[in-house]
Amino acid sequence: DTGVSQNPRHKITKRGQNVTFRCDPISEHNRLYWYRQTLGQGPEFLTYFQNEAQLEKSRLLSDRFSAERPKGSFSTLEIQRTEQGDSAMYLCASSQQGAGGYTFGSGTRLTVV
Amino acid sequence: KQEVTQIPAALSVPEGENLVLNCSFTDSAIYNLQWFRQDPGKGLTSLLLIQSSQREQTSGRLNASLDKSSGRSTLYIAASQPGDSATYLCAVRGGSQGNLIFGKGTKLSVKP
Numbered sequence: 001d002t003g004v005s006q007n008p009r010h011k012i013t014k015r016g017q018n019v020t021f022r023c024d025p026i027s028e029h030n031r032l033y034w035y036r037q038t039l040g041q042g043p044e045f046l047t048y049f050q051n052e053a054q055l056e057k058s059r060l061l062s063d064r065f066s067a068e069r070p071k072g073s074f075s076t077l078e079i080q081r082t083e084q085g086d087s088a089m090y091l092c093a094s095s096q097q098g099a100g101g102y103t104f105g106s107g108t109r110l111t112v113v
Numbered sequence: 114k115q116e117v118t119q120i121p122a123a124l125s126v127p128e129g130e131n132l133v134l135n136c137s138f139t140d141s142a143i144y145n146l147q148w149f150r151q152d153p154g155k156g157l158t159s160l161l162l163i164q165s166s167q168r169e170q171t172s173g174r175l176n177a178s179l180d181k182s183s184g185r186s187t188l189y190i191a192a193s194q195p196g197d198s199a200t201y202l203c204a205v206r207g208g209s210q211g212n213l214i215f216g217k218g219t220k221l222s223v224k225p
Contacts, residue, residue: 041217044215103159106156
């Protein structure tokens with residue numbers, strides 16, 4: 001197992017465009033999380049899935065954001081009509097249900113110009 | 114609402130020093146606490162995971178302690194090296210269904 005994989009590593013987009021990021025979790029982990037991190041801040045929770053069910057969404061997740069995890073495997077995070085304030089590092093993590101810790105991917109750096 | 118604070122925000126030490134990073138949290142009803150390392154522009158690497166029933170965990174030169182009742186954790190790094198330079202993040206989980214709440218991190222610089 002190669003850990004949590006995120007693609008792309010970097011994305012530059014023009015304001016108003018839609019972008020989609022992908023996360024492949026550790027295969028035996030049934031929980032998957034999305035976080036957003038801006039410069040100088042700790043990661044902030046966006047949403048999480050247990051298997052294919054999206055169980056919690058943060059107030060940070062405006063209606064321009066949507067996340068899916070079809071078949072409980074990989075997940076995608078889509079941002080529609082991007083704004084400059086969406087520029088951040090988007091981090092994905094996975095864990096096994098229970099007392100285990102989180103494993104994070106390398107993140108996707110989004111720059112909206 | 115759980116809040117996590119890390120002090121200091123930045124720390125610079127000469128190589129070889131032992132150092133302590135501090136983390137405090139406002140709600141002591143946590144499930145576990147995890148320390149991470151983050152290199153510039155990179156993702157998070159897990160260092161240590163402490164369950165709520167545990168007092169400390171050790172890995173190599175790292176030792177993390179947890180005092181749940183006082184809402185505090187410390188990360189002790191022995192014999193620091195320039196390769197330890199990174200941002201260290203503390204995060205707490207509020208329950209088995211909860212998600213991780215992070216502090217803003219301590220940026221550590223170890224000078225050769």
